[in-house]
Every structure is written in C-alpha cells, then in structure tokens.
Amino acid sequence: MAVVFRPPHALCDVPMHYCPGCTHGIAHRLVAEAIDELGIEGSTVGVSPVGCAYNNYLYFNCDMVQAAHGRAPAVATGIKRSLPDHAVFTYQGDGDLAAIGTAEIVHAAARGENITVIFINNTIYGMTSGQMAPTTLLGQVTTTTPLGRDPKVNGYPIRVCEMLATLQGPVYIERVSLHDIKHIRKAKEAVKKAFKVQLAGKGFSLVEILSTCPTNWGLTPIEALKRIENEMIPHYPLGVFAGADLEV
Amino acid sequence: MGEKLLMKGNEVIAEAAIRAGCRHYFGYPITPQTELMHYMAKKMPKVGGVFLQAESEVSAINMVYGAASTGKRVLTSSSSPGISLKQEGISYASGAQLPAVIVNIMRGGPGLGGIQPSQSDYFQATKGGGHGDYHMIVLAPSSVQELYELTVDAFNLADKYRILTMILGDGILGQMMEVVNFRDEEKIETYDKSWAANGHKNEREHNTITSIHIDPAVLEQWNIGYQKKYQLITESEQRYELYNCDDAEIILVAYGSVARICKGAIKEAAAQGIKLGLIRPITLWPFPVKGIEKIIDIPKAFLTVEMSSGQMLEDVRLAVDGRKPVYFTGRMGGMIPTVKNIMDKVMEIKERHS
Structure with a gap:
C-alpha cells in the first residue's frame, strides 16, 4: 500500500503543548517539511526562543539550542560562524524578535548573516498571558492595554518585514499567513525558499508568519483565523519585501 | 626553547587563546581591554578563525553561547561595564553547562566609573553576577607571563568541567608590557563533546542545549548536578x-x-x-x-x-x-x-x- 501521508521526520513524535487553535503546530510542520524535503535534518541546528515555543527543541528532530529572550539571532550567528556548512534557523515570536530582541534581529539582518528566521506574528505575548506586543494592533485589547492599544501611550505596531527590508543585508523577506489552506501552501513555499536561500549561501532570510492566539485573543479557533484575514492582513500585508526576483 | 617576546597583556591573552586552539572570538569595544580585540581582528583571519565585532556585549556573549553550543573553543573579552551586560548570557551558559572563556580587564566602577585599573568586580565574578545558583572558575593572573599560561589553562578547565572560566585581570595587567616565554607547542587537552549541537548527521539522537527545566523537581536535580560539579572543582582546582x-x-x-x-x-x-x-x-x-x-x-x-x-x-x-x-x-x-x-x-x- 502506498503511503500518501506521514508526519515529517524532522518533527519528533511527541505531544505538543500548544493551545487548541494555535497555529504554532502548523508553522512547526512547515519548517519540518522543508527540512525533510531538502534532506538537511542531520546538518541543521535550530534555535528555540523564549515564549510559547520555548521548548520546541523537544519537537524538532534536528539539533537544537535554546536561547535567551530575543537573543536567538546572536546565538544563531555564533552557531553559523562555527558551522558554516550547516543550516541554522531561529524560530521567534513577536515579543522575542520585535521587542526585547530588536537589536539582535536588526544587526543579524544588517550583517547579512546566512541564517533563516521564522518569525511568528500573532500580535500578542502568548506565554506570559496576553500582554501587548510591539505588533499589537491599535485598539487591540490585551492584559496590559485593557482599554485597547492607544498610540498616544503605546505608540504604533511595528511592521518587521518592511523595516528590515530597508537594510542591504537581507536577501529574502516574505510575509505569509496560516489562515486558510491556500495560504498555508504559500507559507510552505516561503519557508522552503528561505532555507534554500541559506543553503545557496546567499544570506539572511526571514519569513514572517501571521498566526493565531485564540486563548489570549478570547476567540474560538475559527474566529481567530478570521481575525488574521480581516484585521491583521490589512495592517500586515502579505508579500515579498526582499528578493522578489531571487531564483534558488 | 619557545619564542620570547615583549608583549602587552591584552595581546598576550589573545595570542594565548589562539595557541590554545580558540578559533572563535566575539566582542565589543571597551577600554581598557580593546587591544585584545584588535589583535584578534588581525590574527584570526590568518589562522582561519572567526573574529566578529558584535552590536553589543549582550549579543557578543550570546554569539559565544551559540559557538560554544557547537563544541568550539570560544572567547569573549570586555571590561567591567561590559561584563555587567554579559551577565544574562553568563547565567544561561552556566545553566546550559557550556564551556567558554570570558576575560574581564577590570576598571573602576560603579556605573560607567572610570577607565583606570580596579578589582571591584570580585563579587560579580566569584559570587555569580547573574541570576541562579552557579559559579564560574575565576583565574587571577599577576603577570603577563601568567596571562598567557592561565589563558591556556582556562580553555582546558572550561572543556574539562563544561563550565565558564573567567580571566579576571585589571587595567594594569591588560596595559603593561612584559617579556613572555611562549612554549613551542601547547598541550591542547581534548574532552568529550558528544553533547554538542553540531548536526546529528543522521547518526545519533538530536542534541539539545538548554537552561530551562519547567518542572521544579527536574530543575532541582539539575541544580544538584551543578553543585556536585562545583564541589569537585572546589576540591581539585584551588591554586595559590x-x-x-x-x-x-x-x-x-x-x-x-x-x-x-x-x-x-x-x-x-x-x-x-x-x-x-x-x-x-x-x-x-x-x-x-x-x-x-x-x-x-x-x-x-x-x-x-x-x-x-x-x-x-x-x-x-x-x-x-x-x-x-x-x-x-x-x-x-x-x-x-x-x-x-x-x-x-x-x-x-x-x-x-x-
């Protein structure tokens, strides 16, 4: 009998701790499928963040290094400079990458560090229970913006792809979404392309993945997917911000 | 007979590290240790090594964390205010039991303080400047010759015990020039690094480097393990x-x-x-x-x-x-x-x- 579907080898066969309706599981799967399809599990080192995905070193079957909050791009730099022929990726949320780790991501990008960054944007801090993130939308209610994000007090949400695309270092930057099957397929292609860019030695690649947090948004999983489409994409447009013509 | 050279303390540390097999250096400029960086910037490319100027001390120590995770010998150096910035990474690397060498050429504090020599980071170095129950091995050279010898020892001790080792010098030692007698060849001791995250090559289970253990009973067991190691070092490595x-x-x-x-x-x-x-x-x-x-x-x-x-x-x-x-x-x-x-x-x- 022909096998038509199986879990990726690069994902460990263990239960994940993510909430129902959270899209971290899908994002993990996309990364693992890319690793499988490129045949690089044995020569890949991943970097786990601080946040809900802190222990995804238990989920990915490649070697993994857990980093301090926001420091993953610096840790990945140390790994990549030690193992230049290995694939190195970070997996970071929006609090990790766009708040406490702003310096690390900007300078890894500016150096054109030959790593792949998987950036999960769900507009909120998940693990610490729903505080405002740098990506939190104006008016969005969080545990630290109980009346909604007010630009006079909290400023404006950061568009990471657009900001990093102003630098010369990044080779490939794309924003994708997981809110339906069609977009998940597109996200898969982007993740795989980001790894291919790295394997070709071209330089820094980042894929921002618009994701859900039904628990802290106070929505059902289906409502959460709709929120991505209706509220997040208008502020965070999908598309390629660097490397549109890049062939790999 | 090895080479006999008149050298500056900071440069000797860099040369000693290279002789000890260190090929990865990550740092950020600060007085009075900067000559160490300059030396590395010139010399590392010549020996096929990596010199990288980080965007901050915070990033430099995290690059050290990454390189040490792969099992490479790695060095960073700084001076007092910069070492304060590295404390987060020092605590994480201690929790993850990563071997690496950190140089602190101390200057007067607190705060930005001054740039003249001091020994006021003793507490920070020996009592754990970062959070958690951890220790680094702390070596205190007293001459340029000893900067050389103890730097080589620092790499061996770090690898032997999977621990951070700090060279705690001061602005006098970093800046002074003295004659150094280099040995012809260093005895680079090699230790098991099967724990390293350097790609499993489809030959073993995946390795993980981490300092987080959410279950308190598990975290306590890890801590008991660290303390046993510190006890062993306390018994075996006192020098005076x-x-x-x-x-x-x-x-x-x-x-x-x-x-x-x-x-x-x-x-x-x-x-x-x-x-x-x-x-x-x-x-x-x-x-x-x-x-x-x-x-x-x-x-x-x-x-x-x-x-x-x-x-x-x-x-x-x-x-x-x-x-x-x-x-x-x-x-x-x-x-x-x-x-x-x-x-x-x-x-x-x-x-x-x-």
Whole structure:
C-alpha cells in the first residue's frame, strides 16, 4: 500500500503543548517539511526562543539550542560562524524578535548573516498571558492595554518585514499567513525558499508568519483565523519585501 | 626553547587563546581591554578563525553561547561595564553547562566609573553576577607571563568541567608590557563533546542545549548536578602562591597586580626588620581555602589588600574563620595602593598586636 501521508521526520513524535487553535503546530510542520524535503535534518541546528515555543527543541528532530529572550539571532550567528556548512534557523515570536530582541534581529539582518528566521506574528505575548506586543494592533485589547492599544501611550505596531527590508543585508523577506489552506501552501513555499536561500549561501532570510492566539485573543479557533484575514492582513500585508526576483 | 617576546597583556591573552586552539572570538569595544580585540581582528583571519565585532556585549556573549553550543573553543573579552551586560548570557551558559572563556580587564566602577585599573568586580565574578545558583572558575593572573599560561589553562578547565572560566585581570595587567616565554607547542587537552549541537548527521539522537527545566523537581536535580560539579572543582582546582610566609608576623592576602605591590611592601618591611608574607590566590573561585589553612598558625594577623572596598576580604574572613584577626586596606575608583599605604596599615596592626 502506498503511503500518501506521514508526519515529517524532522518533527519528533511527541505531544505538543500548544493551545487548541494555535497555529504554532502548523508553522512547526512547515519548517519540518522543508527540512525533510531538502534532506538537511542531520546538518541543521535550530534555535528555540523564549515564549510559547520555548521548548520546541523537544519537537524538532534536528539539533537544537535554546536561547535567551530575543537573543536567538546572536546565538544563531555564533552557531553559523562555527558551522558554516550547516543550516541554522531561529524560530521567534513577536515579543522575542520585535521587542526585547530588536537589536539582535536588526544587526543579524544588517550583517547579512546566512541564517533563516521564522518569525511568528500573532500580535500578542502568548506565554506570559496576553500582554501587548510591539505588533499589537491599535485598539487591540490585551492584559496590559485593557482599554485597547492607544498610540498616544503605546505608540504604533511595528511592521518587521518592511523595516528590515530597508537594510542591504537581507536577501529574502516574505510575509505569509496560516489562515486558510491556500495560504498555508504559500507559507510552505516561503519557508522552503528561505532555507534554500541559506543553503545557496546567499544570506539572511526571514519569513514572517501571521498566526493565531485564540486563548489570549478570547476567540474560538475559527474566529481567530478570521481575525488574521480581516484585521491583521490589512495592517500586515502579505508579500515579498526582499528578493522578489531571487531564483534558488 | 619557545619564542620570547615583549608583549602587552591584552595581546598576550589573545595570542594565548589562539595557541590554545580558540578559533572563535566575539566582542565589543571597551577600554581598557580593546587591544585584545584588535589583535584578534588581525590574527584570526590568518589562522582561519572567526573574529566578529558584535552590536553589543549582550549579543557578543550570546554569539559565544551559540559557538560554544557547537563544541568550539570560544572567547569573549570586555571590561567591567561590559561584563555587567554579559551577565544574562553568563547565567544561561552556566545553566546550559557550556564551556567558554570570558576575560574581564577590570576598571573602576560603579556605573560607567572610570577607565583606570580596579578589582571591584570580585563579587560579580566569584559570587555569580547573574541570576541562579552557579559559579564560574575565576583565574587571577599577576603577570603577563601568567596571562598567557592561565589563558591556556582556562580553555582546558572550561572543556574539562563544561563550565565558564573567567580571566579576571585589571587595567594594569591588560596595559603593561612584559617579556613572555611562549612554549613551542601547547598541550591542547581534548574532552568529550558528544553533547554538542553540531548536526546529528543522521547518526545519533538530536542534541539539545538548554537552561530551562519547567518542572521544579527536574530543575532541582539539575541544580544538584551543578553543585556536585562545583564541589569537585572546589576540591581539585584551588591554586595559590605562598611567598615569604615562614615565620611572618603578618601575612598579606592579595591577587593580581596588587600582589606585586605587596611583594614590594614585603621587601620594604624586611629592610625595616619586619617579617611580612603573602598568600596570592590564583583561583578566586574556588577560593584557595587550602592555602589559608596551610599558613593559618603562622602570623599574628592577616592583611587583605585590594583595589576595592574589600570584596575578597569576605572570603579571607570565611577561610580564616575567626582564628586570626583579618585587616583590610585598599584603594578604589582606579587608584592603586602604594607600598606606603600598605606599610602604614602594617604599622597600625603591629602596634595593636604588640
């Protein structure tokens, strides 16, 4: 009998701790499928963040290094400079990458560090229970913006792809979404392309993945997917911000 | 015979690291250690190594964390304010049991302080400047020759115990030039690094490097393991120098460049017919309690001399444990104790115990 579907080898066969309706599981799967399809599990080192995905070193079957909050791009730099022929990726949320780790991501990008960054944007801090993130939308209610994000007090949400695309270092930057099957397929292609860019030695690649947090948004999983489409994409447009013509 | 060269302290550390097999350096500029970086920037490309100037001390120590995770010998260096910034990474690397070498060429503090020599980061280095129950091995060289030898040792100790090792020098040692006798070849000790995250090559289970263990019972077990290691190091790795201690009336306790000034005071005292001795801790952690024990019966009193308000003093008092009086003299803020400062205190102590 022909096998038509199986879990990726690069994902460990263990239960994940993510909430129902959270899209971290899908994002993990996309990364693992890319690793499988490129045949690089044995020569890949991943970097786990601080946040809900802190222990995804238990989920990915490649070697993994857990980093301090926001420091993953610096840790990945140390790994990549030690193992230049290995694939190195970070997996970071929006609090990790766009708040406490702003310096690390900007300078890894500016150096054109030959790593792949998987950036999960769900507009909120998940693990610490729903505080405002740098990506939190104006008016969005969080545990630290109980009346909604007010630009006079909290400023404006950061568009990471657009900001990093102003630098010369990044080779490939794309924003994708997981809110339906069609977009998940597109996200898969982007993740795989980001790894291919790295394997070709071209330089820094980042894929921002618009994701859900039904628990802290106070929505059902289906409502959460709709929120991505209706509220997040208008502020965070999908598309390629660097490397549109890049062939790999 | 190896090479004999006149070199600056900071540069010797860099050269020693390369000779010890270190091919990865990540740092950020700060006075008075910057010559170390300059040397690495020039030399690393020539030996096929990596020199990278990070965007901050925070990033530099995290690059060290990444490189050490792959099992490579790796170095970073800084001076007091920069070492404060590295404390987060130091705690994480200690939790993840990563071997690496960190150099602190101390300057006066607190805050931005000054750029002149100091020993006021003793507490930070030996008591855990970052969070959690951890220790680094802390080595305190007293000459440029010793900067070389202890830097080589630091890499071997780090690998042997999977621990961070700090070279704790001061602005005098970093900036001074002295003759160094290099050995022809270094004995680079190799240790098992099957724990490293360097790609499993489809030949083994995946390795993980982490400092997080959410289950408190599990985290406690990890901590018990760390403490066992620290106990073993405390038993096996204490180092110190005893100088002129036989029948000394007062034994001075000093490390690093201050120990050299103390040797000057010992000579001065001898001319006046006063017998002074010196115990010079070479490991600050583990503190050489065994050395103190060896000489505890000899003097009437101990006198600790530091370029601080009296930080090592606490460890000296713990080791002496009330059996002899322990006095202190020191200078702060980048000022250097003189032979006269020490002799004044010696006379005061003699008077009190006459």
